[in-house]
Amino acid sequence: MIVPLNPLPCLTYPKTRHKRRNTMALIKIEIISDAICPWCYIGYRNLQKAISLYRKTYPGGSKDIIEVWWKPYFIDQEPPKxxxxxxxxxxxxxxxxxxxxxxxxxxxVGTDAGIRFKFGGYIGSSRLAHQLLYLAAREGSELQCRVSELLFHYQFEEETDISQLDTVIAVGVQAGLREDDVREWLASSAGVAEMEAEAKKARADGVTGVPHFVIGGKHHMEGAMDMSELFEAFVAVREGQSS
Incomplete structure (x- = not known):
């Protein structure tokens, strides 16, 4: 049974006591991830904490735009039957x-990140989940983040198999997509070729494990990095430092 979740926001905008900068920056973050990877869930929670810390403590950080985008990776290169x-x-x-x-x-580690992992459920292919994430990206990064967190939550906290069509549809609707749009998208091959190409490119580019963060287009960080490491990467991007 799908239990409603109020997921943490993808982007937070807390007030800051620091002197603000006069310019606003865009920090783009890509997370190469698989929806059936528990460490990707932990990594995302750490990223959320790092974003919140950046907005609270970095001068002008509350004005900067931070976009988080999800890119596909298949732990199982051949989907399980x-x-x-x-x-x-x-x-x-x-x-x-x-x-x-x-x-x-x-x-x-999950408890520290606010995640209550359970391991009694079933797990299968993440293809439908990635297809839904591809659809959500068309509506913007915040919606895509909501979808991703819901997928993680149901798989790892509610013991709900996200390889099942009904589950993926329910996630899309709860995130804010129209049910008819989700059903039509998942029933077609829309976005599948592009999704597969992105996943293959990630491996070709040397990504061998997830989560893999790309911050500002140049800072590559693999694994469930802690909050301080991610924060430092934000600052480096903001100040124009090279990796």
Whole structure:
């Protein structure tokens, strides 16, 4: 059952006590991610905290425009034919002790990020989820962020399989898209070729793991970076420093 979620905002605009700059900057952030990756969820929460810190503490940061865009990556280059239990998926790659340790770590780190991970659900292909994200991007970065967070939330906190069509449609509607538009989009091949091309390009460009952040078009950071590292990248972009 889909449980309504009030996701954290993609962009926050808190007040700042610092002296403001006279100019406004655009900081564009791309997150190369897979909706079935728990560390991508953690990485996004850390990014949200870094954005909030930047707006509160960096001079003029509250005036700057920060856009967050999601780019596709397929952990499973060949989509699985059917969903399986998350536990069974992890056991295909690790022994039972390693699975237990990995889940314990994810729960601990997730709690710090405000995520309550559960591992009792099913998990499958992320193709439909990426197709929905591609549709959402046409409506803007904020809507795409809402869709992405909802996908993560249902997969990892509500134990709801986001490879299922009804789930993906419900996510799109809850995020603010029209149900008819979502159904028509997912039933067609619209955006699929472009989505696949972007995912292949990411691998060709050397992306081997996710999340992978591209900040300001030049600062590449792989993994669930902590808030301070992301904040420093924002400052470097804002001040025109090279990576």
């Amino acid at each position: 059917e969903s399986i239990l998350i536990q069974d998926r992890m056991l295909r790659r690790m022994d039972p002790k390693m699975v237990a340790a990995a889940q314990t770590r994810l729960k601990r």
